Amino acid sequence: MNGSSILKRREASLALIIVMVMAAVGVRAPIFLAPATQLNVLIDTSILFMLVLGQTVVLLTRGIDLSVAANLALTGMIVGLVARAAPGLPIAAVIGLAIAVGLVLGLINGFLVAVVGIPPIVATLGTLAIYRGTIFILDGGAWLTQADMSKAFLHFPNATLLGLPHMVWLAIVVSIAMWVFLNFTRRGRMLYAVGGNPVAARYCGIDLARQQLLVYAISGMIAGLCGYLWVSRYGIAYVELASGYEMTVIAACVIGGVSFSGGIGTVPGALLGGLFLGIIANALPVIGVSPFWQMAISGFVILTAVIVNARTDKPASKIILSEAKRAAVGPR
Amino acid sequence: MSQFSSSPESGAVHAGAATRLRGLLLRWETALVLLLAAAIAVNSVISPYFLDIYNLSDATTNFSEQAIVALPMTLLILVGEIDLSVAAIIAVVSLAIGVCSDQGMAPYGLMLVGLAVGALCGAFNGALVAGLRLPSIVVTIGTMSLFRGIAQVALGDQAITNYAPEFQSFGQGYVVSWPPVPNSFALFLGLALVFGVVLHRTRYGRALYAIGNNAVAARFSGLNVARTRFVLFVMSGLLCGLASVLLTARIGSTRPNIATGWELSIVTMVVLGGVSFEGGKGTIPGVVLAIFILGTITWGLSLVNFAGIEISVVIGAILIVTIAAPLVLKRLARRFASGSS
Amino acid sequence: MTIEPMVDSNEPPVLALSGVCKRFPGMTVLQGVGFTLRRGEVTALIGENGAGKSTLVKILTGIYGLDEGEICVGGQSVHFASARAAWAAGITAIHQEPVMFDELSVAENVFMGHMSVTGAGLVDWRGMQDRTNEILHLLEAGFSATTPLKLLGVAEKHLVEIARALSHDSRVVIMDEPTAALSTREVDDLIRIVGRLKAQGRAILFISHKFEEIFRIADRWVCLRDGRQVGSGAIADVTSADLVKLMVGRSIGNVFPTRETAVGEPTLQVDGLSNATEFADLSFVLHKGEILGLYGLVGSGRSEALQALFGLSRPTRGVIRIDGKVVAIHSPADAIAAGLAYVPEDRQTQGAVLAFSIVENVTLASLRRHSSGAFLMRDRETATARSVAERFAVKARNLDQALGDLSGGNQQKVVIGKWIATNPRILILDEPTKGIDIGSKAAVHAFMAELTAAGVAIILISSELPEVMGMSDSILVMHEGRVVRRLTRAEATPELIVTAAAGTLESNVA
């Protein structure tokens, strides 16, 4: 594996900060540290974990997917409508459908970016509007509620397997799959190459367009899966579902040390970024701090993370003078 | 490639051939003019209420504040930066105005406070981007949360609403009564003129294009790249301040969710105007045309009672199609050229 | 170094090109190119910039397709759809600027695009690293497979590129100006490695502007001019004068202009210029009409020191006097105001704005002089640009043509013209002729002579010994951030300069 210790140090420091935050919250409200609460945090953050990983692969190629939340909402609505029309649909089919719909929406982004050549931010800004609007057009703006969904449909995410809800299991599976993909497959390593130096990647025979199609497809599939989970977990689907959530996802990536300039970012880092925001979101209500603080805190943390990352990222200035000579030069 | 001739005729050669770049932009703007004409024509057909001076005047108020912020955003994207915190700055400024208004400050004072707080927020962004050399997209995603977060923390569970009528008239008044030109629209037109002249006629504008195309070469040529970036962020903050004053005065209310999502609408205006994220490409006339196109389409569709979200679908599609069309055409042309040879 | 090439003339050539043509919309860049590469032979590909060498490399590496002609590998006609196909056929290239991945490890850089996988379909990290270490060992590299690339210097990155070529077990290795960014010592190392590749029976296509190297290592040569192949043959049968004549289509007499050395009074005095890590105690006096050569290996701190002088970075110490008065230079703008100009080393990223027209490039450093108030005066700009274009004989359709459309040499002329437009009294030229063709080179040298005659003082940074020695009135040699030798034109010999630059100690320039 890439032996860059800087990355590891960054993740360690983020983990440390998270532990400190948890300890501080724990002092104010010990219940926060109870296993049950921690499990709740984990459940609550599972969707964010998966979305952050999807966004990470896109960011690795110097892209961005602003349409994740819209994709999630549209997929959720489509799945919900299908499930309402066919209540007997097995849950595996529902999940398969969600992933398929998400994939199609992701491929649309991929097509616009990789084949047509539209800058990712513009393409996904456009599809963000279109996907959200499509939800409205699909159902005229009506809400789908629990009453429209079958028991099985609603039950799945929270049902447990070996003590953990399915939702957490899915997050774990996606995380491991993504970790293996990014570290142990040729295609995964190629993503780092494409983002790190697109020209060099081309010289290595890597087809940039195919890599781009791939990452938007991955991001789309994950968004689709999360669309079903979101809708079934909260028992609701509507136009503004998860509105603006793309910014939370991107913020988690930034905190997790995934670079916008491509080629830098790891699965553990991204997960820690998501965990951080998840903990903040869950801790504030527990310690009785107004939720209005949440946004300001996450903004502050993003800026701190960026500044810290920039510090550790600075390439060490090329040292030409030998030690002794430098001492002689030194500042006056 | 022919030998550059140093004879006097070269002047004629020069005058006859437009810059490749400029030629391209010219075509982009021509396309925008056609699009605008089409939008106006369609609107006049689908709604009998479209061509009405009062209605058009009302229509401008709904985009003028965003359009004002689109001007500095154009310059920022032109030099390869972006400010995603604009809407959040509007919220913070509105908060500051509200707090001062509750203290009984006079309307002109409120205006100054708005501009000052906006510029301050911009300076904060600028210091992080230009001073610490951080990527602006990340910095402004951070300040976007921070600024709006501050507004949320400070406002908590209240809205500030008791604005003096004199202050509200900034946002609700008209420069002249006939034709009824709202203050905000007049300000936008004036600012667009200033921005256009500065960008296209002065050495400061040339410097921006140089930085956008190659910041390193610009720095090596003696341009102060860091200071320019800083100034642009301050400018962005300042005009967000102005937009916030106008918006707050127009709706006479400050809530933490004021101007939510505006950053994306503003970026859409700029991108549709032909400004490229790669930097160094784009014009003010292009952006102004894009603003009119978006305003016209939005207004036309609302006149036939399209829902806002349906309008945003149309706008999203127009954005993608207008950006994609030249790319696809270029590719087709290339294929045709290589196919025929 | 006495490795005999293993040439067996009965074998089919490793690579054979015939009638290769490539067109871009509106122009033909290659026409009727045909030559062969043989096992264990180094073939030098020479030609002025814009002659089509790079295009040919891109065709051979599968980046471009070709419009006409045929490429045969080992006697078989091939068609490269991608870089991968070229690899598969056993062709790899080492590019002029290392094209690599800073964030990844050396092993990944070597194997990117053709990583081996284990039975489970996962990347075989272990095997890949072992293989890389083997190759690195062969190349006597001082780093390992797991080293992050970003920690390596330019020369080491070239080693990684060579390791990449070896990892493919390539039959054909293309080297596109591999020595452009290397110091003399590193060039020696490279030539040794080329010798070893040759001994292993690989065919090498070596592209260079430096005849000295070509005559050291090449067995055969192929010359391109304006996209056509104008000759080929054995190196032993030609002289450099013959090749120059073929390349430019005319003979160039004396390479360096003769100058009346009329050095005037001191204009720039630098005293103890230092920063913390890159250079220390740089002191010199520059006179009007003088050319001061600054020689040193890449990484000796010469560019860094002069960039600090020009206000691009902050020195920690040092006094700068111009015409006897102390000046404070905190930014390039201050430097320009003080009468300095700096033509940077890297034309593409530091010198030129490629999307700008010739006019816009020429006036970029002197916008204030070309405007009235804040407003730009198009007429004034055009007049300046025209005078620059005429003075340098810039080849272009018109003054509004984008710089990116011009050849490298013409771009460089415009970049130098940009600085002339500031009316500098002191001109710093950092590798002004690096990677440009002979015609442009001569134009630059002639122009330097012209300027000094007019009293302008010039500092010339160059890695090319003949250039430094041919142009300079006096020479400073830098090593590890310090001036280790000061020589007058009369004293300077290549041996003195090279030994001084290499330092007394065995230095490892990373």
Place this chain on the structure above:
Amino acid sequence: MILHRRDILRALSAGGAAGLLGATLPYPAFAQQKKLRIAMVVKVLGITYFDVSRHGGQKAADELGDVELIYTAPTKATVEDQIQVIDSLIAQRVDALVISANDANALVPTAKKAMARGIKVLSFDSGIAPEGRIMHVNAPHDDLIGASDVQNIAKTLNYQGEVAILSATSQATNQNLWIVKMKDEWKKPEYAKMPLVSVVYGDDVLDKSYREAQGLFKAFPNLRGIISPTAVGIIGASKAVGDAGLTGKVFVTGHGLPSEVKPAMDAGIIQTFQLWNPADLGYAGVMFAGLIARGQATGAPNTTTHIGYLGDMPIESDGQTYLPKLLVFDKSNIDEFAKQF
């Protein structure tokens, strides 16, 4: 020069009639059309509650005869978007506007502009400040609602245990008023063993409401009841109770649509909740608007108007009329109402 809006209004009302006529010249037919066009503008599209009120409005339109009802709303519940929607309706020269406001004060200037152009402006459900409307059709009296909310949870909990309120946004006018009235009711001695421990805000966003409810369980381990006087909050709260396995320990009540709340009631998380009939609100709003536009009612304070099946509705001195009855749902009637809305 900045003209005050008052000057414009004066100019409009004096010379404006002529101007308006002039502007309408291309389409004179529209000015003379007798058919009444009433626009119903709600807070946001897609809410069942408002869809039900729309049905009520349509019923009123049918009963009035020769009325075209335009039902519209922004797709985001922000006042900026709502202003844009109202502007487009003003431009279409509807005869009356019936609005449920996203911000009481911020709509005033736009509403005034509408009235200056001869449009009758009423608010319903969520009011516009008095100077911006002729009258407001309100839900049942706040004290009635507030008291009933507290009584509902008290009945469920048998007057014992900690209770918290999970509201919509912190600025929501209605919710804040009800909370005040709830607190008044709470002062009564019978609630001594049932303290109010916290008021939190879920912003009418489902996942936020859900998380706030979870936070309540953590912060108040002895919590027994949650009052959520908002249709989104009540769903989020009951989902959180179910998911946390607290069914039977923590009970929820508040306001919601029977069809949406029924699953939670079936699960035993909710025993009783309440709502007025949103159809009645829409019905009354459109009916009043139609009658006022036709000059058959004035909408002035202290007058009484006969509003179809709702009977005589008095407008009180605050310019508001209140729905006469509140619906309390429990096991006995939920199935019947769930079919309706």
